Amino acid sequence: MSLQFGLQLYSVRDELQKDYWGTLEKLAEIGYRNLEIANHNAEDGLKPNATELRKRLDALGMKVVSSHISPLDRYEEIIAYNQELGSTAIALGIAFFKNKQEVLECCQLLNRHGEAYKKGGLDFYYHNHFQEFQQFDGQYVLDIIVENTDQDLVKIEFDTYWAVRGGVDPIAYLQKLGNRCDLVHQKDLPTNASPVNLLEVLGEDSDITFERFLTLHQADQFAEVGEGTLNIEGILNAVKQIGAAKYVFVEQDLTTRNQLESVAISYRNISELFKA
Numbered sequence: 001m002s003l004q005f006g007l008q009l010y011s012v013r014d015e016l017q018k019d020y021w022g023t024l025e026k027l028a029e030i031g032y033r034n035l036e037i038a039n040h041n042a043e044d045g046l047k048p049n050a051t052e053l054r055k056r057l058d059a060l061g062m063k064v065v066s067s068h069i070s071p072l073d074r075y076e077e078i079i080a081y082n083q084e085l086g087s088t089a090i091a092l093g094i095a096f097f098k099n100k101q102e103v104l105e106c107c108q109l110l111n112r113h114g115e116a117y118k119k120g121g122l123d124f125y126y127h128n129h130f131q132e133f134q135q136f137d138g139q140y141v142l143d144i145i146v147e148n149t150d151q152d153l154v155k156i157e158f159d160t161y162w163a164v165r166g167g168v169d170p171i172a173y174l175q176k177l178g179n180r181c182d183l184v185h186q187k188d189l190p191t192n193a194s195p196v197n198l199l200e201v202l203g204e205d206s207d208i209t210f211e212r213f214l215t216l217h218q219a220d221q222f223a224e225v226g227e228g229t230l231n232i233e234g235i236l237n238a239v240k241q242i243g244a245a246k247y248v249f250v251e252q253d254l255t256t257r258n259q260l261e262s263v264a265i266s267y268r269n270i271s272e273l274f275k276a
Contacts, residue, residue: 006034008251050084079120091125100136114153133166159185167197179244188228226269
């Protein structure tokens with residue numbers, strides 16, 4: 001299939017909470033067709049109802065192609081939910097590590113997840129932030145994950161913005177990943193982001209916890225696609241040249257704008273890049 005773009009619904013989470021179905025209608029009006037859903041607190045069940053969601057999306061000409069769900073170990077329920085939606089991919093959205101041993105233990109877990117989901121017809125992915133470019137024993141965390149997980153069970157959903165925030169050239173790393181990565185997340189970096197590499201703030205050997213991550217997670221550190229400093233045209237050209245990726249998802253972690261206004265700007269800009 002040719003490369004397509006879509007939206008990670010985490011980008012409009014507050015709007016969805018206010019009016020789920022109305023927000024989907026507005027996203028369809030903007031022009032989005034491919035969606036990645038976010039069910040980050042699924043302990044009490046997966047919501048909304050998969051049959052109802054599929055029906056509504058079909059009517060809007062939209063589809064779910066991937067999902068972020070946590071916790072991930074309720075395999076039967078999660079597989080059934082995704083099969084009903086027509087989604088073929090599921091990702092672990094975030095993780096933190098104190099040392100290389102914790103990364104290796106996580107790799108074993110990722111392989112187990114990947115094996116379970118493969119049996120249910122779903123591809124399984126690990127999604128990075130900046131902390132995966134911290135080094136343990138002289139090696140990037142993400143390199144350790146790639147080397148110690150089964151390529152047939154665990155793929156990488158590569159977030160280019162977070163790679164830059166980890167001091168890494170996203171184009172070079174995409175080329176390194178090759179066909180191990182067929183889903184990509186894209187946002188943009190504002191001109192006022194300083195330093196660009198967050199590891200310069202924390203230190204390469206710091207203990208990066210979720211709490212410390214949140215202290216650096218500010219709305220003014222994110223820009224809409226095409227409104228910042230990232231070489232998004234170059235990233236998309238690299239993705240197309242590598243030839244493995246299926247979807248590039250707009251994901252706006254935070255914005256200083258209204259969330260729907262934000263993703264509309266990204267849609268306008270990324271759709272122009274896809275026409276080029």
